[in-house]
Amino acid sequence: MIRFDTVTKQYSGTQRPALNAITIEVLRGEFVFLVGASGSGKSSFLRLILKEEKPTKGQIHVLGQDLGSISSRKIPYFRRNLGVVFQDFRLLPNKTVYDNVAFSLQVIGKSRGFIQEAVPDTLKLVGLDGKAKRYPNELSGGEQQRVAIARAIVNKPQVLLADEPTGNLDPTTSAGIMTLLERINASGTTVVMATHEAGIVDQMKRRVIELSAGTIVRDERQGGYATQAIPTVREARPDTEPTPELVVEQPTVSAPKVPIAVMEQAQPLYVEPEATDDVTDAAAAVTAAATAAVPIVPAPQPATPTTGAITRPVLPVPTDQPEPEQLSLAERLGLRAPGGKPGDDDQEVGPTR
Numbered sequence: 001m002i003r004f005d006t007v008t009k010q011y012s013g014t015q016r017p018a019l020n021a022i023t024i025e026v027l028r029g030e031f032v033f034l035v036g037a038s039g040s041g042k043s044s045f046l047r048l049i050l051k052e053e054k055p056t057k058g059q060i061h062v063l064g065q066d067l068g069s070i071s072s073r074k075i076p077y078f079r080r081n082l083g084v085v086f087q088d089f090r091l092l093p094n095k096t097v098y099d100n101v102a103f104s105l106q107v108i109g110k111s112r113g114f115i116q117e118a119v120p121d122t123l124k125l126v127g128l129d130g131k132a133k134r135y136p137n138e139l140s141g142g143e144q145q146r147v148a149i150a151r152a153i154v155n156k157p158q159v160l161l162a163d164e165p166t167g168n169l170d171p172t173t174s175a176g177i178m179t180l181l182e183r184i185n186a187s188g189t190t191v192v193m194a195t196h197e198a199g200i201v202d203q204m205k206r207r208v209i210e211l212s213a214g215t216i217v218r219d220e221r222q223g224g225y226a227t228q229a230i231p232t233v234r235e236a237r238p239d240t241e242p243t244p245e246l247v248v249e250q251p252t253v254s255a256p257k258v259p260i261a262v263m264e265q266a267q268p269l270y271v272e273p274e275a276t277d278d279v280t281d282a283a284a285a286v287t288a289a290a291t292a293a294v295p296i297v298p299a300p301q302p303a304t305p306t307t308g309a310i311t312r313p314v315l316p317v318p319t320d321q322p323e324p325e326q327l328s329l330a331e332r333l334g335l336r337a338p339g340g341k342p343g344d345d346d347q348e349v350g351p352t353r
């Protein structure tokens with residue numbers, strides 16, 4: 001489903017790679033936590049899956065496609081199979097809840113009839129029916145994140161990428177968001193979530209991939225958040241440490257924002273599915289069909305946890321990085337080709353459903 005083969009990402013003008021020769025595979029239907037200190041490479045990993053960034057070296061396959069062979073024009077079509085949720089929600093402030101979710105279907109040219117069915121179904125799924133006419137500033141943070149999740153899943157993506165989706169939420173609201181993500185995963189969507197929330201990771205006992213300074217140092221099937229004694233790499237502070245070298249420090253263990261007790265007591269805030277829940281049924285049918293077509297390969301063996309010093313090979317800084325493009329919101333969300341128009345979507349890339 002998602003495969004990295006010795007992938008290195010080094011940003012222009014930086015001294016060391018953000019990701020260093022990463023090899024990893026995420027299987028269909030998995031729920032994976034990406035953990036690691038700030039700057040360890042989690043967001044870079046997600047951006048590479050989205051093809052927002054190109055690897056400096058190595059190959060990435062997502063949904064059976066070699067990302068290196070997808071042209072810029074076809075990236076939006078590829079991204080239709082991926083939903084994305086961010087820490088800061090990224091809702092359109094001047095659109096209602098309904099219109100925020102409908103927007104992601106409008107820009108890919110879905111019919112009015114389709115949108116009128118899909119949006120209410122999805123709002124119900126995330127526990128927001130009855131709030132369709134509200135504007136984002138009339139919602140709580142947790143409700144805004146639910147709108148963002150609804151927008152991400154309304155087109156039934158096969159993969160949901162979440163970059164610290166609970167980072168701006170209180171513990172109880174975070175726990176509710178996690179029950180929602182669990183349910184989305186249970187309907188067949190592969191979920192990859194970057195997080196710093198120890199309580200969530202410890203409670204959910206899902207696969208945990210830990211990055212440290214751009215290297216995978218742990219890959220555990222039912223892991224917790226707590227790290228082995230892995231040194232955390234940070235830049236020397238010029239004010240207190242005149243030498244501009246990297247220094248190694250022991251990790252600091254902070255109290256988890258979402259304690260396990262809160263996770264355990266969290267009531268799902270979404271509406272429980274009924275026997276006739278069309279969205280869940282449709283998602284299950286899509287997943288069953290897709291899974292039947294693609295044989296599941298055996299799970300990779302967990303990597304041996306690494307301890308001790310981290311080596312940081314210094315790679316040449318590439319000089320041919322393109323300038324960031326000026327993109328509209330629809331283009332940034334991967335919903336429309338750069339310069340494309342609504343409905344300009346006749347050529348799909350990747351599995352069609």
Ligand SMILES: Nc1ncnc2c1ncn2[C@@H]1O[C@H](COP(=O)(O)OP(=O)(O)OP(=O)(O)O)[C@@H](O)[C@H]1O
Pocket residue numbers: 011012014017018036037038039040041042043044045
């Ligand atoms: N666009 C960029 N240009 C240059 N360097 C970058 C860029 N984006 C990220 N980096 C660097 O790459 C490294 C990894 O960053 P990344 O954002 O992937 O880490 P992260 O684990 O997601 O961090 P956080 O938990 O703080 O979000 C960091 O050293 C960061 O400074």
